[in-house]
Amino acid sequence: MSKPDDLVSSLYDAMLLDLDGTVYHGARSIPGVAETVRKLRERGNRVRFVTNNASKAPGEVAGNLRGMAIDAEAAEVSTSAQAGARLLAERLSAGTPVLVVGAPALVAEVEAAGLRAVREAGDGVAAVVQGHWTETGWRHLAEASVAIRAGALWVACNVDATLPTERGQLPGNGSMVMALRTATGAEPEVAGKPAAPLLRTAAASAGAARALVVGDRLDTDIAGAVAAGLDSLAVLTGVATPAGLLAAGPAERPRYLAADLTALIEPASALAVGPREGWRVTVDGGRLVAASTGSTDALDLLRALCGLAWESGHTEVGAADDRAALALAELGLASGAAAIG
Structure with missing residues (x-):
């Protein structure tokens, strides 16, 4: 029988949970998630819902989760828009103009970071930040191209080529980023997974001494955890497959493996990758x-x-x-x- 201090909830003080494929599928919560999140809170674990999507404000994400009976507050949501704005704030002085290619939620995060959001290239624009937005068009990309070619710092909230929807995989922010790569020959700094800033921002917001990343994608969630120096649990409710796990390179290997997120209230020793009794x-x-x-x-x-x-x-x-x-x-x-x- 496992000791109480071997439980996952005892070894980590914060759980950084990916959303699509880990917490929900589209508009439906994955079975057992709501109860598991509640039990984690009862055990004193802090929870952060971490998303690469920069188009929704934390309050909207939290509201969607509550609509699925999953307890969530805006302060518990970490988005790539927040990570991108934080990265910019670390490099730029307060009030610096930043050209935003993205949704109003990204504009709000840039301004909350003490910077001035603009939509057109011009004198004083020191950076471009790009996040997913269904309204992004040629004019927005053209303004960004002018600024990047003039030497502006370029930050991409994420580089996911596709975005999962009820209609299937549709173009994601990475597809728009590729258009600007082609137009400018430049490479952006990336804030979202698999880069480290988003997960580090999420862990810091939880005041975590030891955080665990939980996700269904090896190339974003698990790779992001490796980049951030954090342990991770891969679940099989989304993109990851047994064959993909076997072939995973060092940068995409989780410490733990489980069928789904409900394993977070189980013994960590039962989930660890490696030799197994039986x-x-x-x-x-x-x-x-x-x-x-x-x-x-x-x-x-x-x-x-x-x-x-x-x-x-x-x-x-x-x-x-x-x-x-x-x-x-x-x-x-x-x-x-x-x-x-």
Whole structure:
């Protein structure tokens, strides 16, 4: 039986939660999230809802979460717009004009940081900040191009190429950033995940001594945690897949792995990537061979497989017995695989 001090909620004082794919899918909360967030608060954990989306104000995000029965206050929401504005405020003196390519929420964050938001290039514009906005058009990009070519500091709130919606993946801020890269030959500084500023801002706002990042994307959430020097938990309710986890490079590897966010009230030792009781994984002929020594838990097998895959560089898998074959099929790694050896 696990000791109380082994619980995830005991090892970390703040939980930095990604939203889409981790807390909700579109307009629907992922089952168990609301209750888990409530239990975390009861245990004294601080919670931050962290989003790369710069188009919505923290109050609007919090309101959406409350509409899903998830307790949230505006002060608990950390956006890439906040991180971008903070990055600018660290570089520029108060009152400096900043050209904003983005939504009114981004304008508000720039002004809250003590800078002057403008929409046109001109004398005195020292920086351009760019965030997702459905109204962004050629005129906005043209003004930004003029300012960047004149030497303005360029900050992108995030570089996500796509944005998940009910209609599927649509162009995200990264697609608009690419247009300016092409037009100017310049590279922006990035505030959102996978860069470190957003997660560091979120952790600081929670006064965290030790924060845990929870997310469903290896290339943004987990990579952002690695860049910020924070531990992370990858969940399988969104983009991450077992195959993707096996192939993850050092910059995209989580410390923990779970089916969903409800694992935050479980023992951390049960979630850690690495050797697992009940499974034996070895390298044979350039592939990972799994054998059950009593377990049928597919997620535990995945934790063991990832540990050896990351150590050895091998990602092809095989099963040494029927239990392992069934677990691999459940993970989508070797569907219907027959036992070997």
